[in-house]
Amino acid sequence: MKTNITLSMDKRRKRKDGMCPIIFRLSHHRKTISITTGFAVPPEYWNEKNREIKRTYNGVSSVARLNNLLMKKKTDLRDGINSLEENSSLEALSITDLKNILTKSNKSILFFEYGQQLIDEMEEAKRFGNARAYKSAMGALKKFNKKANLRFEEISYNYLKRFETSHFKKGNSVNGLSMYMRTIRAIYNKAIHQGIVSADYYPFKKYKIKSQPTAKRAISKDKIKRILDLKLESDNPLFHARNYFLCSYLMNGISFIDMAYLKVGSIVDGRIQYSRQKTARPYDIKVTKQLISILNYYLEDKSKDDFIFPIIRREQIKDQFHDVQWERKRYNKRLREIAILCEIEERLTSYVSRHSMATNLILDDVPINALSKMLGHSKLQTTEIYIKNLPTHIMDEYQERLEI
Known part of the structure; x- marks a missing residue:
């Protein structure tokens, strides 16, 4: 042994x-x-x-x-x-962790304390997005709990149902609750794995996390063109927001944070090469004529180590993350103004460019395998989510093809 x-x-x-x-x-x-x-x-x-x-x-x-x-x-x-x-936890433990567990050194660790430890570790590893999601869930749970302390064993099925009821009473969404519950579940799973709490108390054996499909986010090519044709001078507050949206659309739906971290040196032989912040997956995208016509404005008088877009302004990594968060909020606000100018009924957000790119390629009969690779999905099931949002008249047209 x-x-x-x-x-x-x-x-x-x-x-x-x-x-x-x-x-x-x-x-x-x-x-x-x-x-x-x-x-x-x-x-x-x-x-x-x-x-x-x-x-x-x-x-x-x-x-x-x-x-x-x-x-x-x-x-x-x-x-x-x-x-x-x-519990299959022993193998992964270091001898020091095992000693702490056996001597009950971790017995006094409470849910909020442990959650904060995880947040600190994430920030140390520069995973600021994950840390932000954990902070949000912990904040909501602390507000509901009303006590500074919360033992893992107190988070029962009934406790989660009360938290759920409180969440909905405030008019909050199902998917907002889903995000909180997934975070709580992740914290609990990590605590079980480290032997801090017994799996016998695990509340998610019985409690099932709810979610619902999000509203359709894609817009048509015609509406994309309205944004492209919008005449804006460089000193117009909407100028960068319009360009960010179009660049994201033309770069296979690149996320806002990945676009923010693109540097001039990311462009090699007419291609944009980068690794996604979320998954570290590498991307290699062709720079089209339409894309370079927008990028040229941002590339002028810059060196290889400069960021392409004026989103990140500070040097410390944690500060850079906050730069991206702040600029994304301003970006989404200005997209709503652009929607009004372009007479677009749909709600424009930073995610719409990615969904629009995927949906429009599906409508152009691009094979789902190719689309999955362009989006950087590791599973086809993820790409199929976009198909669920296809307009009804398109589905009707597909059905008509069955006629003999």
Whole structure:
């Protein structure tokens, strides 16, 4: 067995009174660490073969009771190891994490404390988008909970249903609740994996997260052309927003954050090459004539290391993330003004360019496999979501093709 626990005497740490501490020696993944028992006896009274205190020791009222207590502690530790092994959590733990779990060092960790630890780790790893989503969910749950502390065991099925009811009473959406619940579930899963809470308390065995299809986001080529034909001078507040939308559409629906991080050096031999911020997946996109006609404005007098678009203005990575968030809010606000100018009934957002690109290519009979690759999807099922939003008259036209 890779993991074992044995009772031993640590003669290396002999105390001034001549006594040596009795310890549990934990072995895991070929490493060893000690766990204190709180007891110590003179080394001559330790039976190394039987792993117990000799009966001749008179430093306690009952040697038998002390040995029984040590054996019970050992059994409890062994049970803890077996439980982690049964939950498939043991293998992934470091020996220090395992010790903390077995000695209940993590027992006092509460849900909000643990969630904040995860947020701190995400920010340290520069995963600011994920950290932001976790902060949002934690904030909503803290507001509902009204107490500073929340134990994992308190998050029961009934607790989640009350949180759900409170969310809907405020007029909030199903998908907003879905985002919160997925985050809560992710935090709980991580805590189970690390042995902080038992899987027996897991509330999502019974509670099912709800979601509903989002409203159709795509707009037609005709409406895209209205945006393209909009006459705007470079000092117009809507100038950059219009260009961002068109560039996203012409670059296979590139996300706003990926567009923000594009540098002049990303353009190589007439192609834009970059890795997506969210997945690190590489992209290689052709620069078309229509696209370069917009990009030329931004490329003038810039070096290879300069960002193409005036979105990121600071040097620190965390500051850059906030630059992107702030500019996206302003971008979406200005897209609503552009929709009014272009007489577009649909609600324009930064996501509409991606959905419009996908939908318009589907309408032009581009194979779904090709579209999936252009969108950077790893599964066709993800691409099929766009097909669900096709206009009804297009589906009618497809049905008419069945006629013989």
